Amino acid sequence: MASMTCRDFHHELDKWMDGERPANAQSHLKSCVHCGALVADLSAIQSEAETWDSLPSEPPERIWTALRTQLESEGLIEDPHPETPEPRSIGWWNDLFAKFPRPVLAGAYLAALVAFAFAMSGTRGNHVKDVKWLDGSTIVSSPLSAQLDSAEVATVASMRQPNSAVAASLHQNLAIVDNYIALCEKSVREEPENEAARDFLYDAYQQKADLLTQMSERGETGQ
């Protein structure tokens, strides 16, 4: 076996670092402190470098967002499935209108608007506090729903002329609003995260509260 000088080993160094182990190079390393130190140092560098690629280096999502925007602006990408212009959240709203004659709904809405002027001052303030329970799963037994139900019982009982035409009209409007509430609650149950559905439900509760206020006041005045 031919002996190897430091210069010879230097020429073979890359092969050594790639894992080749010729006998004469092994022999040289056993006898040469300097080349041994060189190999040890380069191996240490290599080992540390290899760990870098395993480091988490997830690029932030904003890169893709910016990239996509740029590609869209340059007309390089086109979405074969563009979002439908009409969001699902208002589908049930259209269903509602399909179920009731428009004049009836308009009457209910107008009644609610009129009642709004007489609304209980505390009711609206309570809406914000009640937001958290509106999660879809507990909606039927929600505090606001229960509060409205008990208010309805009290209001109907307080009416002085329950059989009058006005009272009948108010009852009819109340039934419409109750149906409206039921539809809204159904929508929220089906899509708990849909904020538009929640907003519509709040509006429905608001309408019922306003209507009950109106009924209560009319009952008190005997109108």
Added chain:
Amino acid sequence: MSEAEAIRLAQQGDAAAFERLYRMHNRRVYSLCLRMLNNTAEAEDLTQEAFLQLFRKIATFRGESAFSTWLHRLSVNVVLMKLRKKSGNESSLEEMTEPDEDSGGPRRDFGTSDLRLTGSIDRVNLQRAVDQLPPGYKSVFVLHDVQGYEHNEIADIMDCSIGNSKSQLHKARMRLRELLQEELRDQARKDRRAAADAVGEV
């Protein structure tokens, strides 16, 4: 969706295919930019730039080379361009190395130091040393020793010969060793000075 399918659809302008390709390769490209530049903001910018160039040219991709190789070639070029701008010159890749025995520069001896690096190399001081490498050395070192590419792949990515890739890696490693040894010597000098100062105060 396979890579080949994503490439085909992206060539037709399919948004989902672009995103698929981005998700398949973004970590590798970002990692390359991050190791080369050691600056997250610049790495983000260049990752975006590399993919932008890729998607602009994707219609011309014919599959002569691996898609990842093509992407990495673009990425390395984007990074090298950035480094050239930072250093204020427009030098070629060959010029972005240091003079040595092959080009008539000062001969560097090897294995003459008794300062052992084993046990004293960590991520911080190695990154600091890598930052000081000439861009050409740095590219090959990051591609080979960090990202694990073979020399034939690096030759494709860097558009150079396999021998050139091997040569630059060798020089990069030797230069890193010198830089790390210099840092250790500086540290030892500072420690000695601090100890002497402490004795003087007593």
